Amino acid sequence: MRIAQILAAVALLGGVAVQATLWAEGGTPATVPEAGAGIPLAPAKAAAVTQPSAAGAWGGIRSGQEATLSDRVVDYKIEASLDPVKHTVDGKQRLTWRNRSNEPVRSVYVHLYLNAFQNAGSTFFTEQRKSGTGFRTGVDTKDGDWGYMELRRVQQGGANVPWTYVHPDGGPATDQTVVRMDLPQAVAPGGSTTLDINFFDQLPRVVARSGYFGTFHLVAQWFPKIGVLELPGERGATAVRWNAHEYHAQSEFYADFGAYDVKLTVPNAFTVGATGEQQGEPVEKDGKRTYHFMQGDVHDFAWTADSRTAKPLTSTWHGEGSPEVKITVLFPPEYASHAEPALKSTKDSLDYFSRTLGPYPYKTVTVVVPPYNANEAGGMEYPTFFTADNFGDVSPGTIGEAGLDFVTIHEFGHGYFYGILANNEFEEPMLDEGLNEYWDNRMLHAIGRKYYAASSLTRRLGFAPQVDFLHIERLGTPRDEPADPIGQNAYDRLQGVGPVYSRTALAMHDLEAQLGKEVLERSFKEFYRRWKFRHPSIADLRETLAEASGQRALVEKVFAQQVYSIERVDDRVAKFSSDELVPLPGIHLVNGKRAELTEDQAEEQADKQRKAWEKAHPDAKPGTGPFPYLTRVTVRRRGADVPQVLVVEFADGSKETVNWGGAERWHTFEWTKPVKAVSARIDPDNKNLLDVNKLDDSRTLKADGSAARRWTFDFAAIIQSLIALIATV
Structure with a gap:
């Protein structure tokens, strides 16, 4: 067991704080003060921003005339090798990062997301225990299923870079998903620096978004990824700050746009799919193949490798304003029935999203259907690459067809909202x-x-x-x-x-x-x-x-x-009545003299008038007669003020429509008409689906x-x- 894991285990058992322990090359511990990092971190409990960003935030609106689609901040060159038996990835990366701020940067924050699955003391698993729920289907992590990321060497210009585990959100000391690297050479305002990093991944049995099952590997959040330096006027920041959160149980990710140049080495029998465009044919050597992928203007990179993958299904898509897009669907033999539906849903999505939001800017989309028992790898998005889901039966008209269709559309859609419109998830x-x-x-x-x-x-x-x-x-x-x-x-x-x-x-x-x-x-x-x-x-x-x-x-x-x-939101029709305005008992003026109309006389007079009217109108519709009707509708508001429409329908097919809104908690509307009302309904067009109960939106009198x-x-x-x-x- 390596020293990093030993200390993590000690901390888990004994409550030892490890955030102040730094590691130099080869895992040698060093001790330096926690203070002095300089630029502060974003608040742990940050939420919806209320102040709009400055016009020039993130380099300003992209006109399309720039040399690159995004204002690239980071460049990753990664070489990695998969051992599919041990489920490990041995990697090295050259990370070049640009300081956009007007302050020198002496420390950078880097995500080691895979350490969320290192032990039960991570922020991820601690939050799961608190909530009492697992990730989706609740797959348990058993002995031997854990995974982690280990930094083996970090250098800047040949000098070793010490690092320390930190907890920007106040998570448990045993969480190791964020490190602070203290640079031997500060990065000047507007300048860049390059970090050479050797790292090692032990993939977990797939429990949430990343990992392996059998020969299938979904390799995601697998490399050291630098946090985001936000400037004043960006996402509510009032001063330069780092944004780097721990890996939470119910959150996802946030990173700068940049360029990725990645070489992946796997055994010959394995099929590889990844973010971006494959560069030529894979190079074979010593029973292995090295695949080369490149993609600019994205903020993450993920890949999959499996020796059981069937022959991929490929096609192309063309859309106005977009480049030709190559679509690749990867799937295991047991889910061959999923390939064509997933391809169709992807094309349908390209059509709709590019038409209603904007052109799809990349040249590839890779869709991965995970194998049986690897559902926790399904339904996950990465730039130009996403996993769908698997269902037993996807024949037309089945739940499986609906599920595969919806998940494919949903995960493709993330390519726009998570991918191109890259918010802080x-x-x-x-x-x-x-x-x-x-x-x-x-x-x-x-x-x-x-x-x-x-x-x-x-x-x-x-x-x-x-x-x-x-x-x-x-x-x-x-x-x-x-x-x-x-x-x-x-x-x-x-x-x-x-x-x-x-x-x-x-x-x-x-x-x-x-x-x-x-x-x-x-x-x-x-x-x-x-x-x-x-x-x-x-x-x-x-x-x-x-x-x-x-x-x-x-x-x-x-x-x-x-x-x-x-x-x-809780509006309802509280009361509804529509009553004849018949002669009423009491004293009335008749020909200038007061005369009393008794209750019996009033009823008798009303009956007489009805019979005469019915005789004269034998084909009259119900709800009509000799007397007008007074219709009253009381609407009640027990929640937020939302625009409402009330429609009252009458026996002759006529309608009365009124708008209701404002601070009042109730209102009674009245109409006097020659016909009786038969129904009253608010929100007839179902504009307010947040309403607590749509069943109380209407009432009828029959x-x-x-x-x-x-x-x-x-x-x-x-x-x-x-x-x-x-x-x-």
Whole structure:
């Protein structure tokens, strides 16, 4: 056991703080003060940014005339070799980083993400124990399943660089996912430095996003990755700061754009897929092949290798404003049925996202279907590379078809929101998981795709209700007692990160319903134009939507209610009546004299008038008669103020439509008409899907099966959500 692991184990058992222990070349410990790092770290509990970024943030808007798509900050040249028996990766990298600030940088922060799976004392596993939930399917990490990343040498210009494990978020001392490297030579403002790093990975049995199962290897978050130096005016920063969070159980990642030049050596029998473009044919030597991949203007690199991969399925896609895109689908033999559907869903996604947001800028997309028992590697995104998921039966009309289709669309969509619109997923997951989930549902609606909540067997039995995924989102999100704003960070949430997906999708749906489809889409195209290859904040999204839509008050209201805070939406039709205005008992003036009309006389007079009217109108519709009707509808608000429409329908088919909104908690609307009202409904177009209960949105004055039908629909959706809801964290 190496010294780093020994001390980690001691710390785990005895509470020894290891964050002040530094390591020089070969793991030799050195002791230096923790203080003196200079530039501070971003706050541990950062969340939704409220102040828009400066116009020149991240180099300003990319016009397309620049030499590169992004303002490249970092350059990685990596050589790595996989041992598929021991499931290890031996690597060396040359990391060149540019200091964008006007301050000298004496220390840099680097992520060692793979150490999240090193022991049960990591921030990742500590948070899982606190929440009582595992990652997706809850695969346990057993003896021998652990993984880690080990720094074996770090040098700057030939001089050894000491490093220390730090805890930017106040995590346990046994977490080793972030290190601070104290540089022998400071990086001058505007200058660059190169770090030569030798590292070693022991991949874990795939438990969350990365690892192996059998011969299958998904190698992700596998190399030392430098943190992000943010400048004043970027994502709420008021001074130069480092942004480098620990690997949390429910968060993902954040990194600078740059260029990757990666050579991967594997045994001859293994098929490799990776981020970016393969450079020529692999070079064979000593029973191994070395693959060479390059990709610029991305902020991560992942790859897969498996000796069981079937012959890959390849195709090309062409779209206006985009280069020709080569699509490669990698899959194991047992899931050959998944290849064509995954390819089609990828092409459909390229069509939709490039048309509604902006051109796809890269030349490749690689789709990986993980093998049986490696589902924890499924549903994960990296630049130009993502994993889909596997299902037993993906024949038309089955749950498996729906699941594969939705996951493929979702993971491709991350290429835009996580990849090109590269937000900080630790602090503002709404901008990736939430917006992507919304755009996925938007795509499915636009192309008219619904799914059957059925298996092959239930379809043969005649049970195959169709389900819209947006209604699954609604059922899957906390509406009655939501605890966390959707702008909250990923790791500090009472109800977990799940509502970021679903509640954002609903909030954006409801905003679109008020703005209009064309206005919303135009606004998001502008968001893409302004912020592609930069790092927008939630405030930047808010400002773009407000300016591009011309509806600032509405946009800011929605963000105030649901993004920066959390308010339930609960409007209902509380009371509904429509009564005849018949003669009333009492004393009345008749021909200038007072005369009393008794209750019996009033009823008799009303009956007489009705009979005469019915005789004169034998074909009259129910709800009409000799007397006018007074209709009253009381609506109640037990949550946020959202724009509402009330529609009252009358027996003759006429309607009354009124708008309701504002601070009042209730309002009674009245109409006097010659016909009786038959129904009253708020939100007739389902613009407010965040509403706690859609069943109380309407009332009728006669037997109506619509509520029962809605219950039936909800029941079908519940069944579907239980068996097919995909939690692609």
